[in-house]
Amino acid sequence: MKPRLSRNIAIAICAVIFCLGIVTYGYAQNAYWPGLKIGEDKTPYVAVAVNGEISGDKLILHWDQVDHPKFSGYKVVISKSNPNPKYPDDGYLYYITDRTTTSAVINNSEAYKNGDFGEKLVPGEKYYFSITVLYSDKTVPGDSLQLTYPVGTTVSSPEPAEEAIATPTETTQPTKETPATETKPTVKPAVSPSSKAPQVTVSTDNNRLIIKWNPIYSESFQGYKVVISKNNSRPAYPSSGYLTYITNQSTSRWVIDNSTAYHGGDFGSYLTPGQAYYVSVTALYSDGKFAGNAVHVTYPADGYDPLAEKEGVQQSLDPIAISATASGSNLILSWPASEAANFEGYKVVISKSNPNPKYPNDGYLEWITDRNRTSVTINADTYYQGDIQGNLVSGEYYYFSISIIYDGWIIVPGPAQYVRIP
16 A cells, blocks of 8 residues: 555646646736736836916817826816716727827817707806826826816817817827717819819918918828928928827918927927027818928017926026924925916925926826815825825835926926835
């Protein structure tokens, strides 16, 4: 009996070793074993806070980019009565699948879907705005912001109003999920390759540049890029960057007034008053890009200069100093309220290694638009930006500061406090 028992024990040991070998191999190959997820991505999901600004008769939302590996899109959500709107419960206005698109223009050019206020916003009425982030396996709603839809915004169809209407910069909406419902001529004129290039004119009005071009109707149309260069007499996208990206092919007019930063140009983010530039439009098609003619024109000497305004504001406004107090297992951050007329909000910023953390370089923990809310409570909260990826660790030291945001997205960082998390 003993030899047989020893043989059975040996067989059992070999079987265990064999199974362990298969499981180990599965880990090495990033495979799945029944009931066990091998190599599962543990990256925390991110919720984004939204902030907004009124630009003329348009409302513009901004949020931070999400770089999660399971990211699949942003839903721009609005509600009249729900202070915490989210998708799908409260419908959506835009579905944006390009993670780098972090702004949206709200201008009534598209109908709202499944909301509590109908298809269009009412000028002068207050609404709650938020961004729901879509991942491949879940949806995560962000904090909301209440804003008044500006009076004077009465666009009710994709046709351009007196002021040109554009979709968010580099947006991918509408996607296959939300096909466009653009109004097009009953009979579309044939588009030859030579006519695919826009015919551009530029005029000056009220210290602004008004650029116009002929709308082009083509089945392969994708969008217009407004392009500016200081030195290139034949500017074109993408070599000369772009000011804005317009996907409504009926739009044929845009106002250049330094209210929007330029992307990838040879002159910085904004035009200099009194400086001459070459202005053009590049039309994008599924089969290529066609640059229109360029117009050499001077940006008005009395035109809006955000750089000069930013310099003046930063010289006249003091940064906000932060203080920290331990309360049990919590850390309470507090600061004095801003009394600036052009106040937009506070960004609570944290860094593990940077003694002078600021937004946006080091990310942010909270975006606060109520000037009278001057404290936050921290207890190993989750932080996904800058040099912190995950939860703050109790017992560890971090640098805390407040970056104050002013109208026009002017950012003034404050001094930091080096404090230990209880």
